[in-house]
Amino acid sequence: MMNKEAKIFIAEHESMIGIALVKCLKTAGFNNLVTKSSPQLALTNQSEVRKFFLQEELEYVFLSPVKEGGILANINYPAELIYLNLQVQTNIIHFACEAKVKKLLFLGSSCIYPKFCLQPMKEEALLTGLLEPTNEAYAIAKIAGIKMCQAYNKQYNTNFISVVPTNIYGPYDNFDLKTSHVIPGLIRNFHQSKINRKKEAIIWGSGAPRREFLYVDDFADACIFLMNNYDQLEIINIGYGKDISIKELALIIKDVTEFDGELVFDDNKPDGMPYKLLDISKMNKLGWSAKTDLKEGLKKTYIWFKQIEEEKQKNEKRRVNKI
Ligand code: GDP
16 A cells, blocks of 8 residues: 555656556655656666666655557557567666565556457467557567566565556547547547538548557546555456447537538548457456446546647647737
8 A cells, every 4th residue: 555655656647547546646645755757757768767776765656658549650650669669668667676666567458369369358468469450569569568567576585466448538548639549539530520611521430440548647546446455466457348330430529519511431441350358357356447438537637628729720820929
């Protein structure tokens, strides 16, 4: 159990997950948080990370991915995804051990499970089949991180746990159409189509793949819960418990964004994994389940997105007026 004064490092604290972790930890009364990232601390640099761990005397570490993205980002940037994640996680896991950190929580990803995995996907399915080719590089980095935590626990008696999140969404997500996941992609797509009074919006793929989505604040809550309550070698899934098709998701986002045009599915774009639903019985048995319903989470995310877009436009107008 982390005490309220414990010194906690949140790696990648400016990412969607990092921001939610910091917020949830603060709300729960933890205020000895360490949030350093580039340029103050280059997590890819081995000697900088070593120095940081030896100086800081950290007790707990939350290790989020340094870089990740949606299906197109995985297809276009596999080298960056595997290099950056391997480099950063290897540095942090190794020096967390050397500096005798009490506990580390490593974030995996649901893409670590085989492409044609039995649904819902159980923790035991890891390494039982071939991966989905579009996200193989990223998945290999994440599997390496999980295996590294387990190896350190076995050889050095550390307490490094690994969690497997389903698709996470919420405020501060990446809304760049070229690299985002499906939820922020569709929110931006429909929002822009509404503003530009488009008659239709194009959605990638067949609309048939099924995905499970978890609101980021629920995910942060689950990570803190596991930091306090889970000490086992085996990985543990964190999910919402239900999946929906991309078509059904698109209809909900259409409703939330109030876009009233037609939805057109572009079969030339990849579908990725056909199904991706986590078996969350292990997590449920420990007494944790998600609180935020998908539509409610999407509404909160859209409110945040609109606000950010309005601010951006105001700033742009100010800039143009000055010129
Ligand atoms: P995945 O879960 O790793 O496959 O990643 P994504 O969240 O990027 O994609 C999930 C599914 O949504 C895939 O079948 C995509 O083809 C589909 N999709 C539909 N529209 C979009 C979009 O605008 N952006 C993204 N990223 N995916 C989309």
